[in-house]
Amino acid sequence: MQICVRLNQLKRQIRYKGNNNRDVFRNQFPSKKGRWQPFAKYSDIYEYTTEPLNFHRTGGRGPNGRIWNHKSGKGVKREFRWIDFNRTRFLDTSNIEDVYHERVAEFFFDKYSRTAKIALVINGINKRWIIACEDLEIDQIITTSCYIPDTPIFGLIGNAYPVGALVKDTIIHCLQSKVDADANLFRAAGTYGQIIDSTLDGKHVLIRGNDQRNHTVDKHCIATVGRVSNIEHDKERFTTFGQKARFGIKQRSGVWHKKRVHKLQPRTPVVINPKYMEKSNYYKMVLPYEDNLPKTSWTDWPQSYYDDRVKDI
Template identity: 25%
Template sequence: MAIKIYKSTRGARKKASIVDRTDLYRGEPMKSKLMKKTATSGRGSAGKITTRHRGGGVKRNVRLIDFGQEKAGIPGTVEHIEFDPNRSAYVARIVYADGDRRYVLAWTGAAEGSKMISDVKAPEKEGNRMQLQNITPGLSVFNVELKAGRGGSLFRSAGSYGIVMDIQDQYAQIKMASGEVRLISKQSYATIGSVSNPDWRLQKIGSAGRNRRLGKRPNVRGKVMNPVDHPHGGGEGAQSIGLKYPKTKWGKHANGVRTRKPQKYSNQFILERRKNKKKK
């Protein structure tokens, strides 16, 4: 879908854009697949802020998405493509041959009337779901199970996908968007294609108020704080941070520092580390 650019009728509209959603279903979502969402405003179980810059926003209901798609061998038809306020991708309302209706992640090219099926082995068509061992290397996949039987957990945001590089022994080699090549059990299920709404990354928020409705609170730069509040603070006028490297508010290294544990159990499944971006 195309990007819709708003007219600059006021300050909040200048440079603001949104993905055109005129082709989406405008009716009500399925009530049986809705669940109340409780806002935490970035606070943990102790009531203290664990994630900053969160709070407020418009109330939403969670759509219960079938990430596992356990209805094996039963063909389904796309009844509607719907907008989900909780994720960047669209969701497809599937009506199965037995009459059951469920939400699944919509794939690029999905439309009302599109057919799909989930099985151990199925035709290699966009929207069909099958085990990785039956997918031809070179194809794009999304909603991939990291562990077999636990439902899809990889490549679920708008426009994302992985590439099946090879199938060897008990594992399939999947290439991530970062360039990392990871080993995943060939018994795991994956959906052919890529996630819908790839233009989502091109839209521009345009105003602070729009971010607040999304539940995002202001992010103040450490450079404009006082020295007591941030290591970057202090100085007269526009000053540099005055440090050899940037720091977090709590004095730790920031920007480009690896946070992954050196001896993590899943290191054995990483065949090739991600590529670091080259500086221009």
């Protein structure tokens, strides 16, 4: 009872202090409709698993139950599959010659959750989801190594190497921007990076992405050879309103039309002021009528006949 009385007192105090304070009050007491949940990393809630996890969607609403983003909706129910972006997780990094082998068990593609295909790889009791690259096949053995030889090598599709171990012009994806971190570059469908120069200063490698941006990373950063699968993703287009709604994008009014604020008037013709012209260069020629033409030949016409009809402007 005391708590209810105290809340009513707070409401009375805030009611006369402006809208900003009322917004603060509402943020402290979220809506009871259950449409919003606090955001948290899956690693803080679960242990790694290959089973599908719940994917909560806010529908564009904030903690107070009001719409914060008018362009996002609920969409279809989707399941999240946890991708392991650290290929060296089960690798003994203290032994530079250690190689970790895995077998590709299956592929999975969910267009509502991720643009690229994913692959389930297995090694004994360990299994995980990774980003599938182009030309990767089932039952293919892929390896992960952190050894950098003296002479650069040609990497195999699906294998992970340090970027300092690969030759120039090698196509890579799932690149680490920092050593011993998760890969955060070239993960979307059809993306890739190309090694441009591996001899900058002996410690870093220059990589250019398919968006023509350059990235400089440490030579010990791990990358996977190949291009991300589903390379035709950039050519896909939304065709219906329902298709956008299933992806969680709210519908628009329809086909885009050019907006005009007022009627476009035709441009006025160019006007040249005669006073800025040189009179000696412009003449007005007047042709005689047939009635006034002399009957004799034009060679017999007097000079005064021309002087009267040639005038300066």
